[in-house]
Amino acid sequence: MTSNPPLPVRPLQPSGADQPRFPWHHFEMRFSSTPRGARLARRLAGERLDAWGIPYGSDTHDAVTLVVAELSANAVRHGHVPGRDFRLRLSAEGSALRVEVTDTRGERLPVQPPAAAPGAGPDVDEEGGRGLLLVSAMTDRWGWFPCADGPGKTVWAVVEVPPA
Template sequence: MTSNPPLPVRPLRTNQPRLPWHHFSMRFSSTPRGARLARRLAGERLDAWGIPYGSDTHDTLTLIVAELSANAVRHGLVPGRDFRLRLSTEGTTLRMEVTDTRGEKFPALVEPSDSLDDHGEGGRGLLLVTALADRWGWYPCTDGPGKTLWAVCSVCVPVAPSP
């Protein structure tokens, strides 16, 4: 698990438009404010990439970014170290990655059938990611301490109406 898993391959409908290739990467402070800023900037990037504010797709993707960022702040915090958000598109797929610098604490893969009641005060974020993303997982960093949580989602790009 030391390399990025490949993006999922799904059959494309012939009328489904593809996203142009985009990439966004930025570091944020490992604070609630940093997680909030990561969500907001991800929302702006998605809108600029043609996934408009207020669409179900936009809301789902920003929620996944918010949960991964909050997870990095809450469980991956190393004082004085930032977390990194990366977004990239390929074809009809968006990949979201959040890297923190805490290498000894790894997330547990959760099943969508897990009850929310089993997670007490927290721990529901990855259940949301499981429910909303096509796939998600994590891998340890190879260039230093830490880990990267990733999620991929197929994206339906809205088509502008013809004049």
């Protein structure tokens, strides 16, 4: 098992109105494209968020770990190429937390979930298909871009952390 790299910390700006909430943090790791790899990505993301000052059980911690779980599960289920891993990147700077999950299957692209009618939820009889709907609901913005350094795509999501 790989040991956790030390947390890089950029000094905070001088105190003032525009002082960021978080110093700069970054975490990146590759995981096997298996359900076990997706679970490990979620658990390590949760530990890293806690180390960055976003405690277990907080709304932000729960939202970001849910997003990591959904995007990792999608990378395993829809972006799996035998013998290739997926990559998780987390970063925190200012008041924003960014999640990026990169897989190696570029031809299967994420689709923006349709806007549900007021009061209507996803079809509960449908198998799957709710992951990006959850990501859309739990984040301030999300999207994807093709990999510049090989096959695949990166799906990203940003959660803005409200002031304490």
